[in-house]
Amino acid sequence: MFPPRSQLIAVIGSGNATPEQGLHAREVGRSIAEAGFTVICGGLTGVMSAACQGAQEDASSGPAPRTVAILPGNDPDAANPWSDVSIATGMGHARNLVIVLSARAVVAVGGESGTLSEIAHAWQEGRPIAAYLPAGGWSSRVAGECLDGKRSDRIEPIATLDELRVWLTRIAGPTPPPGSAK
Amino acid sequence: MFPPRSQLIAVIGSGNATPEQGLHAREVGRSIAEAGFTVICGGLTGVMSAACQGAQEDASSGPAPRTVAILPGNDPDAANPWSDVSIATGMGHARNLVIVLSARAVVAVGGESGTLSEIAHAWQEGRPIAAYLPAGGWSSRVAGECLDGKRSDRIEPIATLDELRVWLTRIAGPTPPPGSAK
Amino acid sequence: MFPPRSQLIAVIGSGNATPEQGLHAREVGRSIAEAGFTVICGGLTGVMSAACQGAQEDASSGPAPRTVAILPGNDPDAANPWSDVSIATGMGHARNLVIVLSARAVVAVGGESGTLSEIAHAWQEGRPIAAYLPAGGWSSRVAGECLDGKRSDRIEPIATLDELRVWLTRIAGPTPPPGSAK
Amino acid sequence: MFPPRSQLIAVIGSGNATPEQGLHAREVGRSIAEAGFTVICGGLTGVMSAACQGAQEDASSGPAPRTVAILPGNDPDAANPWSDVSIATGMGHARNLVIVLSARAVVAVGGESGTLSEIAHAWQEGRPIAAYLPAGGWSSRVAGECLDGKRSDRIEPIATLDELRVWLTRIAGPTPPPGSAK
Incomplete structure (x- = not known):
């Protein structure tokens, strides 16, 4: 009897999010947890912190852990306080690649150049990508696009939490089966 | 009110462990979980798999997650089946460094050249290191040693689970306080 | 008396370039070498290979080395044959970040999702970026843009080799001073 | 007609070398260059700096470049002044792995815990390893050893520059053939 494994969904977005983007990220994080998934992100401030906070607000018995932080630096204690598990890569922005590789799918919420690098890496690595339109930023700009000819799908434009x-x-x-996912 | 954070203890050792080393790793993993800590390891076979299996055998309400796998490849599904959370670094043996950076402390169980690289990285990065003597291998060979003049402690020789x-x-x-560790 | 140091200029672009993009990359590589700089790139095929080939065609006494390959895999012999120095990172697409960090500036020639990740990382890391317009691709799409508010410059649109x-x-x-650059 | 490619030999050792170890590293670096090879190292101080300085003292027409620095940080200008080519990995001590992967073979000169991690990685990755005995340190301690059962060779003890x-x-x-190595 093997334990269920966390199904990780990445939330990517800027560490300098606007208050409005923070609210969007929080709702996105909560929706991911309510759907039984675990949020994985860069573990710092802005969209990252808000998505983790939202995941912790899920009132169901929910997944455990709810949040995983993948940090650029050497100190696991540098994660935002809503991170259940903190991974210190010591590899700077190369940690962006670790986030998308570990995720089953990626949700982009707003975003600056760092988010754009994560979207591009997620595309390269074959991970499904959703762009949460209400948050604007780079995720909105590339929503609906096919980044190159290597994949036949596109970056999914998501307008509401229901669509998410x-x-x-x-x-x-559908529902992660018992014994294979939390 | 912030959630408690997993306190990660790394178990390092060979993917080609002997059956006896596997039993030692399993007991070490279980003891770590029973003490309220989460096992972090390389996520593959041998000592890694056995330590994860042991952590899952902890009968207490224990930590959640009990095990975190840090994989060398691109596919999070490649983790051993006792891994609760699976991180795909895509960085080959550079993932050895991510394991020790993320851990509060490191327990070496047997080990070949890969384990020796992890012991050396753990020393460089200032993480406390224990060598579990019953398992032999590189961990036993460097037990009691000071690898260089950068630290004043030594690699702690551990002869029994009680000592661990x-x-x-x-x-x-002592006991991780509520609200700061699981 | 210290030796001069190679001044590295990154050329980024797709491994699946069209023949026309290959010709553009070759001219870009040659122009970089003729200006006294060393080409650094991902070391594989397409734009990478063509830029290295072009750099080797510089008929002047030129820089040495003319080309540096930063490979994703473990085998330095996997570099294209026009690579003078081959670095095997073993870190997959995380090597994209090593290319831009090592470069004084970055020239994008065409490009797919991998190139987009490099453009985004170069922006994050503060490296000047030029987009070579005749080659199309992602480099043309972001030419003239400011990727986010962290920098006051923009991705420089370059229409001709003279502009480059x-x-x-x-x-x-201007001319790298003696004793500080080749 | 392809250009010859640099044949890289890694020199590994402590950034805090004693003056005597520095002299040994300098002689080792010069011997490597005189044999037609390029020194690759961590690019900082101590043994790294001394090996680069020695390589530059080779009075023959020699290889170009003579030295390649693989740095832990983000700034290529942080390399020691005897480095011809400077690569900024931004990946901290994970750059130790890049050094050994890029090298055809590895020469250890003295060394502390960081050097021990490089020796272990070189063994894991199948690169031939020599330990320069006059310099003491970790390289001397593991000289003549087989680190684990994955390889049938051993770490070659080297007592003199002639043996090197x-x-x-x-x-x-023997002599790198024309058109395949400098």
């Missing part, structure tokens, strides 16, 4: 839930179910399976 | 428990308590605090 | 030479001189200094 | 030249010739081929 539908997309998560479609991408990652 | 005492060391874990000393290194990582 | 002027930009290289402006970015990296 | 013989070993380099044996490991990396």
Whole structure:
């Protein structure tokens, strides 16, 4: 009898988010947790922190852990306080690649150049990508696009939390079966 | 009210462990979980798999997650089945460094050249190191040693599971206080 | 008396370049070498290989080495045959970050999602970026843009090799002084 | 007609070398350059700096570049002044792995815990390793050893510069043939 494994969904976005983007990230994080998934992110401030906070607000028995932080530096204690598990890569922005590789799918919320690098890496590595439109930023700019000819899908434009839930179910399976996912 | 954070203890050792080393790793993993800590390791076979299996055998309400896998490749599904959270670094043996950086302390169980690289990185990065003597290998060979003049401590020789428990308590605090560790 | 140091200019672009993009990359590589700089790139095929080939065609006494390959894999012999120095990172696409960090400036020639990740990382890391317009691709799409508010410059649109030479001189200094650059 | 490629030999050792170890590293670096190889190292102080300085003292027409620095940080200008080519990995001590992967063979000169991690990684990755005995340190301690059962060779003990030249010739081929190595 193997334990269930956390199904990780990445939330990517700027560490310098506007208050409005922070609210969007918080709702996105909560929706991901409510759907039974674990949030993985860069573990710092802004969209990252807000998504983790939202995931912790899920009132269901939910997944454990709810949040995983992948940090650029050497100190695991540098993660935001809503991070359940903190991984210190010591590899600077190369940690952006670790976030997307570890995730089953990626949700982009707003975003600056760092988020754009994560979107591009997620595309390269074959991970499904959703762009949460209400938050603007780079995620909105590339929503609906096919970044190059290597994939036949596109970056999914997501306008509402309901659409996000539908997309998560479609991408990652209906209800994770017992013994294979939390 | 922030959630408690997992306190990670690394278990390092060979992917080609002997059956006897596997049993030692399993007991070490279980003892770590029983003490309230989460096992972090390379996520593959041998000592890594056995330590994860042991952590899952902890009958207490224990930490969640009990095990975190830090993989060398691109596919998070490549982790051993006792891994609760699986991180795909895509960075080959450079993932050895991520394991020790993320850990509060490191327990070496047997080990070949890969384990020796992890012991050396753990020393460089200032993480406390214990060598579990019953398992032999590189961990036994460097037990009791000071690898260089940068630190005043030494690699702690651990002869029994009781000694391991005492060391874990000393290194990582008595009982993790509510609201700061699981 | 210290030796001069190679001044590295990154050429980024797709491994699946069209023949026309390959010709552009070759001319860009040759122009970089003729200006006294060393080409650094991902070391594989397409734009990478063509830029290295072009750098080797510089008929002047030129820089040595003319080309440096930063490979994703473990085998330094995997570099294209026009690479003078081959670095095996073993870190997959995380090597994209090593290319831009090592470069004084970055020239994008066409490009797919991998190139987009390099452009985004170069922006994050503060490296000047030029987009070579005749080659199309992602480099053309972001030409003239400011990726986010962290920098006050923009991605420089470059329409001709003459404009490239002027930009290289402006970015990296007129003639590298003796004893500090080749 | 392809250009010859630099044949890289890694010199590993402490950044805090004693003056005597520095002299040994300088002689080792010069011997490597005189044999037609390029020194690759961590690019900082101590043994790294001394090996680069020695390589520059080779009075022959010699290889170009003579030295390649693989740095832990983000700034290529942080390399010691005898480095011809400077690569900024931004990945901290994970750059130790890049050094050994890029090298055809590794020469350890003295060394502390960081050097021990490089020796262990070189063994894991199948690179031939020599330990220069006059310099003491970790390289002397593991000289003559087989780190684990994955390889049938051992860490070659090298007592003199003459023995080093013989070993380099044996490991990396007699005279690099025209068109394949500088």
